[in-house]
Amino acid sequence: MPAPAPTAELTTRADTLDVIVIGAGMSGLYQLIRLRELGLRARVLEAGSGVGGTWYWNRYPGCRFDSESYSYGYSFDSDLLSEWSWTEHFAPQPETERYLNLVADKYDLRRDIQFSARVKAAHWDEAAGCWNIELEDGGRHRARFLITAIGALSTPTMPSFPGMDDFKGPSFHTGLWPKEKVDFAGKRVAVIGTGASGVQTIQEVAKTAAQLTVFQRTPNWCAPLHNGKISPEEMAEIRTRYDEIFQRCRETWACFLHTAHPQDTFDATAEERRAFWEKLYAERGFGIWVGNYQDILTNRAANEEISRFIADKIRQRVKDPAVAEKLIPKNHGFGTRRVPLETFYYECYNQPNVKLVDSKATPIERITPTGIRTSDAEYEFDIIVYATGFDALRGAFDRIDFRGANGVALKDKWQDGATSLVGMLVDEFPNMLMLVGPHNALGNIPRTIEFNVEWVTDFLRHLGERGATRFEAQPEAVAQWMDHVMEIAQGLLSMEVDSWMTGVNHNVAGRQTRRIARYTGSAPNYRAWANGIAERGYAGVEIG
Structure with missing residues (x-):
C-alpha cells in the first residue's frame, strides 16, 4: 500500500506511527497481521500483560465460550486450521488463551505490542493530522490512524453496595x-x-x-x-469440513x-x-x-x-x-x-x-x-x-478520553446513545476506526471480527492508493445508518426488555434508559450494507 502523503509536521516527526491499535484481543491481533501486510508501521497498546483480550481477563471458574469451537477460531489461515486441535466442542478459557498465544507466536506479533499500556486519552490533532495517545503511566504515542479493538464486553461493572x-x-x-x-x-x-x-x-x-x-x-x-x-479422529473429520463450516457461518443470521x-x-x-x-x-x-x-x-x-x-x-x-x-x-x-x-x-x-x-x-x-x-x-x-457483568459496547469507550475534531468528547457526543456508521466510523472523529463498535453485528463474534478487520484493511488500502491523509464519516451517512438500525429493531420483543443488548445497565449511572445499542438485523444484511459503502467508493465517508 503506498503510504499516504504526510503533512509537513509529520515529515519531521519520526515518532509518528501509521496506525495505533488499542487492544490485543482477537480483533487487535488479526488487525495487526493485516496492517503488516499493507506495509504500515503499527503498534498495539494492550492494558494487560499478555494477549487475548476477553480470554486474558476472564479466568473465572468455568469460563468458556458458547459458540462451537470450530466455528469460533480464525478462518483466514489454512495452516493454522490444520495445526490447531480443539479438545472440546465449547473450549474453556485456558484453551482459548493458549490458542491466541499460538497465533501471536506464529506471526511474531508481540514485537509490535506494548503490554501494560492502558490508554487514558486519545486526542485528534487537526494541525498535525494525527492522533495523540496518552497512557495512564504517562507514556505518549502519535499515529495518523487510530483503530479501537477494545471489545464489546470488556469493562467490568461493580455494584455500589455500601461497605x-x-x-x-x-x-x-x-x-x-x-x-x-x-x-x-x-x-x-x-x-x-x-x-x-x-x-x-x-x-x-x-x-x-x-x-x-x-x-x-x-x-x-x-x-x-x-x-x-x-x-483426535473427530477433529480430523472437522478439518475436512472447515470450508463448509465457515460458509455456514457466513450465511446464518x-x-x-x-x-x-x-x-x-x-x-x-x-x-x-x-x-x-x-x-x-x-x-x-x-x-x-x-x-x-x-x-x-x-x-x-x-x-x-x-x-x-x-x-x-x-x-x-x-x-x-x-x-x-x-x-x-x-x-x-x-x-x-x-x-x-x-x-x-x-x-x-x-x-x-x-x-x-x-x-x-x-x-x-x-x-x-x-x-x-x-x-x-x-x-x-x-x-x-x-458476577455483575459489563458496561457493554459503550463502557470501553467511556473510560478513555476520546476527543475528535474541535475537541468534541466522544462521551458527550454519545450522551444520549451511541451513533456510528456501520459500527466502524463516527462523524467528528477523523481517522478513527472501530472494530466491533456499537451497532455492529454481534452473534458469533470472531466472524464479525474477521469481517470488520478485512473491511478496515481494504479501506486503508484504498486511502493509500489515493494518497489520502484524512477521512471522516459524514453526518448524513451516520443518520441514514442509524435510521436503518432503528427501523430494523422495530417489533423485536427484546427491545421491550432491560439488558445490555438494549443499553441498560443498572450498575452504571446514565444507563437506565433503553436505547438501540447493537445491530439487530442479520449478519448478512449488515455485511451487505458495509460492503455497499465500499463498492460505492466509500460513499458516506469524506476522504481528503
Missing part, C-alpha cells in the same frame, strides 16, 4: 479474575449475579464449596450447553452454525412443536435460541409458548418447587435477553450446600467485614464473587 471495601476476605469480579488459582474447597462463598458469567461460576464453585449462596436479582432463561470432548427454522410457531401442531423443542433442548449450543421457529422473538404468543416449555424444564430439574419458581423469569420471555448456556446449573440448587437468595425480595443492604447483610438476614462468607 464493599470493608470485607476482610478476598473478593473478585469475574471479568478481573486473578491468574493465581482460587481455591473454594471448604469455603463459604457468595456469588452475586446470575448472568452468563455467574451461571458458569456457580456450576464450578458448587462442586467444592462448603456453602455457596447465590444472590439473584434477575433470573435468566438458561439452556443446556451439552459440551463434550473432541477426539448471527454467524452461528444454527439459524432460524423457516416455519412460524403456530404453523406446527402442538405435538410437532413439543417434539421440535425437545430435539433442540437435547442438542449442543444455541440452537434452542437462534435455531428455533422464526417468530419466537417477534410474536408474543409464540414467545409465551417457548417460555412455558423452558419453564417446565426448570421445574423438572429443580426439586424444590419454590426454588424453581424463583429461577423462572417473570419479567421477560425466553430469548429476549442473552441466553446463558449451562451444564447442570439448575441441578446445583438440589445440592444441600447451595442456597438461592432472591435479592429483589430481600435486597442486599451492605457488604460487611465478614460477609453480606440483606434486609432480612446476615451471612458470613470467606469469599465474595461479583
Whole structure:
C-alpha cells in the first residue's frame, strides 16, 4: 500500500506511527497481521500483560465460550486450521488463551505490542493530522490512524453496595479474575449475579464449596450447553469440513452454525412443536435460541409458548418447587435477553450446600467485614464473587478520553446513545476506526471480527492508493445508518426488555434508559450494507 502523503509536521516527526491499535484481543491481533501486510508501521497498546483480550481477563471458574469451537477460531489461515486441535466442542478459557498465544507466536506479533499500556486519552490533532495517545503511566504515542479493538464486553461493572471495601476476605469480579488459582474447597462463598458469567461460576464453585449462596436479582432463561470432548479422529473429520463450516457461518443470521427454522410457531401442531423443542433442548449450543421457529422473538404468543416449555424444564430439574419458581423469569420471555448456556446449573440448587437468595425480595443492604447483610438476614462468607457483568459496547469507550475534531468528547457526543456508521466510523472523529463498535453485528463474534478487520484493511488500502491523509464519516451517512438500525429493531420483543443488548445497565449511572445499542438485523444484511459503502467508493465517508 503506498503510504499516504504526510503533512509537513509529520515529515519531521519520526515518532509518528501509521496506525495505533488499542487492544490485543482477537480483533487487535488479526488487525495487526493485516496492517503488516499493507506495509504500515503499527503498534498495539494492550492494558494487560499478555494477549487475548476477553480470554486474558476472564479466568473465572468455568469460563468458556458458547459458540462451537470450530466455528469460533480464525478462518483466514489454512495452516493454522490444520495445526490447531480443539479438545472440546465449547473450549474453556485456558484453551482459548493458549490458542491466541499460538497465533501471536506464529506471526511474531508481540514485537509490535506494548503490554501494560492502558490508554487514558486519545486526542485528534487537526494541525498535525494525527492522533495523540496518552497512557495512564504517562507514556505518549502519535499515529495518523487510530483503530479501537477494545471489545464489546470488556469493562467490568461493580455494584455500589455500601461497605464493599470493608470485607476482610478476598473478593473478585469475574471479568478481573486473578491468574493465581482460587481455591473454594471448604469455603463459604457468595456469588452475586446470575448472568452468563455467574451461571458458569456457580456450576464450578458448587462442586467444592462448603456453602455457596447465590444472590439473584434477575433470573435468566438458561439452556443446556451439552459440551463434550473432541477426539483426535473427530477433529480430523472437522478439518475436512472447515470450508463448509465457515460458509455456514457466513450465511446464518448471527454467524452461528444454527439459524432460524423457516416455519412460524403456530404453523406446527402442538405435538410437532413439543417434539421440535425437545430435539433442540437435547442438542449442543444455541440452537434452542437462534435455531428455533422464526417468530419466537417477534410474536408474543409464540414467545409465551417457548417460555412455558423452558419453564417446565426448570421445574423438572429443580426439586424444590419454590426454588424453581424463583429461577423462572417473570419479567421477560425466553430469548429476549442473552441466553446463558449451562451444564447442570439448575441441578446445583438440589445440592444441600447451595442456597438461592432472591435479592429483589430481600435486597442486599451492605457488604460487611465478614460477609453480606440483606434486609432480612446476615451471612458470613470467606469469599465474595461479583458476577455483575459489563458496561457493554459503550463502557470501553467511556473510560478513555476520546476527543475528535474541535475537541468534541466522544462521551458527550454519545450522551444520549451511541451513533456510528456501520459500527466502524463516527462523524467528528477523523481517522478513527472501530472494530466491533456499537451497532455492529454481534452473534458469533470472531466472524464479525474477521469481517470488520478485512473491511478496515481494504479501506486503508484504498486511502493509500489515493494518497489520502484524512477521512471522516459524514453526518448524513451516520443518520441514514442509524435510521436503518432503528427501523430494523422495530417489533423485536427484546427491545421491550432491560439488558445490555438494549443499553441498560443498572450498575452504571446514565444507563437506565433503553436505547438501540447493537445491530439487530442479520449478519448478512449488515455485511451487505458495509460492503455497499465500499463498492460505492466509500460513499458516506469524506476522504481528503
